[in-house]
Amino acid sequence: MFSGSGATTPDTLPATVLQPFGRTVVNSQQQLELIGSAVHFGFSFEGKECQVYASVPNAEQHNYLQYELDGVYQKRIRIDGSSKEPVVIAAPTPGKHMVWIYKATEAHTGPIALAKVAGRKVRALEKPAAPVIEFIGNSITCGAAADPSEVPCNSGQYHDQHNAYMAYGPRVARALSVNFLVSGVSGIGMYRNWNSNGPTMPEVYERVDFQERTTQRWNFATYAPAVVSIALGTNDFSNGDGKKARLPFDSAHFVDRYVQFVELVKLKYPKAQIALLSSAMINGKNRNTLQNCLTVVKQKTDTAHPTDKPVAVHFFQPMQARGCGGHPNVEDHAILAAELTPFFRKLLPVQ
Template sequence: MIFRSLFIGVLTLSFCTAISQDKLPASALHPYGRYWRSGSQLELAGPAAHFGFRATGAECNLFAFTRNDHDYLQYEVDGRYKGKIVIKDSAHAPTLLKLGTPGPHTVWIYRTTESGAGALVIQKITGKGLQPLARPNAPGIEFIGNSITCGAAADTAEYPCTLGGYFDHSNSYDAYGPRVARALRANYVLSSVSGIGVYRNWNSNSPTMPEVYGNADLRDNSRRPWDFTAWQPSVVSIALGTNDLSHGDGHTPRQPFDSAAFVSAFTKFIQTVKSHYPAARIAILNSPTVGGKDGILLRNCIVAVKARVDALYPSDKPIALHFFGPMTVRGCGGHPSVEDHGLLADELVPFFRQLLQTAK
């Protein structure tokens, strides 16, 4: 943790603007992740969408609101995680961020929840000696996935599973993807949605990931296209299939899993990803929550997808695969907990380290 703090502090010093101020408008921020700008406001859409700034005071005020009843942000100061912040649906009351002793400090703010909760709107920051931080020059990983990749239903620190709503248990900061990226000093984007699949979802046939991937908010019928030219990841990780294999709620009519449809849709989706990121290494992960016969079926389907894509792109580097072993998850509703995500990340760090090295 001390090393990470030193690294972030040194790294961001060279990427902040030269002029400090006491009011930092959202239009001056350099966001990372799924987002869009609306006038002078910054709207964070995807889980773990984030931005950074420097401050010289012991505290500052964040002006943010949600169009939902409430939402959450997470933040770190000088590389040390400080916790969750609840954001209400008011656009007027600021949220106080305690930074510790008088600075200088580097602060990073992360959207906790996902696009299903609606966008979380950032208006401005007030304080002393504020400077926006740009993204560091580092390799990047895009993590495409479902609720597991979102870090959904993982956090019971404030609410046990029996209390609160679905998004009250979200923790994208501690999901496996951001943990891996921090360990490898990589930039990252989470393009993930709870319940989503490749050719069908947890309890519905659409909209699937291939249908919403081109939208900034990963939602159906969106009018906000995602600008794929804004960022080119070195590696794209795809972890889908959990919901395709799901039996749903047991009440909604659902056909048996169609492995041919899954493999076909997955292959076409990877072709779409490659069209946007032709130089990126592609990796496919299985699901740590799908075991037994379904786990074997998912593994066989993923192997088939790899074979098809590798045959379609013989001059590209082959699809990389990682298969998790069985995991008894401890989060809510059959999801990995924050602690489980730590185990997943530890397992994945060597895998992604090698991919980043070979992606160069």
Template sequence: MKLFRIYLLLGLLFSLFSCTQQIQFFDAENNLISYQGRIDFDNPAEPILIGSASYLEINFTGDSCLIMLQNMNTPAMYNFISIELDGQYMGRLKITSDSMTVYSFVPEAKKETHNLRILKATEASNGTIVFGGVQAFGLEELETLPDRKIEFIGNSITCGMGVDWKEIPCNTGQWYDQHNAYFAYGPQSAMKLDAQFMLSSVSGIGIYRNWNSLRPVMPDVYENMYLNTDVSKQWDFISYTPDLVSICLGTNDFSDGDGINERLPFDSAQYVSRYIDFVETVYSYYPETQVCLLTSPMVNGGKAKIFERCISSVKNHFDEAKPDKKSIAIYFFDGLTPHGCDSHPDREDQQEMANRLVPFYKEVMGW
């Protein structure tokens, strides 16, 4: 990381700051802090980053700032954050402590005001990260958020699994060590489109069956805040109404499974039926949204042709049954060979996905 240094500190860090300036504490409820993504605000003083690519953003003044974060997970597990400073990606940082810990960000560039984004690189199933506030000389107003809003619904591809294999080799450490949602096609597409984004994604999940189990599938968890089976905490769909909902589900339905659990042949009828039901759920919360359905760069050959026919059937159903809705758009990935862990797209592949999807989204949305 060339442009800044990160210090993990367990005590007071005031010595890092010039004694001629006064450090201030800004709690998580401060309106100079912006949030995006699946976040639990039940305790607004300590919001919880849940979903992939959920993030907080600040403009801070001075030569450094302190961010308070806590890993909410089992002791053996941890999370990663991705850091963007002054518009440049700076790297990932492992968040391990189960108590509120202070992280210091010290840019080397000399500027009056610095922009900092802290983005959850791991996914909801890896646990959560609690944000406890900011210590800085000052915070400044952020630019107004873009009007455009996108929700990306998907599986491990959407989560950014297997992306950072050059940083941590595949098949070493934890299965999520190469996760980096910052570089997933969703955030990368949204940034190019100047749009807000939210990811509702779970690795290994499908529409009617998962990679290594039958349940819970995406329709079982989508409405729950934590993208799990805990129905006691429901997601507040009023808090974020996307103009575009992009769904990329099917990789795991089409997969041959884990080689351990019994795997029946792919059931096209069940897949299409459950997909239709799921899109109905999406419409129940976002009746005016534009829905886009994507195939997968991880599904090829004869399976890819079946995949294309299946999502075309979903589109045709709604074109006939609900002509008042915006016609569902579909995108078929072709000629893209993933190079990441377990045949997932890596950074370059995800960027290629975004490069292909951006003109598609633009045409569909008139952006």
């Protein structure tokens, strides 16, 4: 594996020269570790192909990237931990091309380490200046279990069906021509998780990879989102696996923790517009309960911050999700994004 250290040559970009957007770290080998869902970086090259030197720290594991070529989405790319070969990105014609590469999986899947990009006249690209939306959430926000096109549902590993690029948040951002961050963890909740009492999002949000054991904190000064979207609650309502003891949903506890978390987000981003989303996967009585809870969270937050922008709330239309394990699939995410795009358009500053 190449180390990415050393001087830049006209045909090589060390990973440290790339301009990533999202949660990343530079490791001791001077490799750029892609951490968060849909964290992305861009570069241009000339000719008909380029090479991306990417690896997975554990030789027995695998992970996924996905990419756009000249503004058109292409496919997911499996990165095997045992592979020593670079990823080759081929263009149909010669000339100058632009590539944007995204991490398809969430932080808990583990990082993908980049050493360098090689190609003729390869140059790093920066994201165009635009407002930023941060999408905080769970597996839905990550695009988990959404894409069984290569590995069918109920087979392979959990992250084999992840497709962060096609999740509702990145879709909304592309529709509105804004930048985005995805801060999501499958199974996570506000006061309890899918099948456990924690660690919940308020407990791991400040950790660079959303994992309790990680001591490294994320530098929130890196970005200043215009809007922070919070979509949590699905897992708080879950009955879990049906084996582990699970108390009934506690509305008061949920609201208290939610209000505290909004305070944490406002502390990190004092000027951001806060937006609360319900869950497309919760229906019936629980749907009404969640909506009532979010209304109370808004009321409490607005009362505590009378001079701030009022909290915005969006209640999803009911959906019968068609992805793996009852999650939205890629087509469902398109529906969610179409529903959300007008909502977020109203919240963004006039460009």
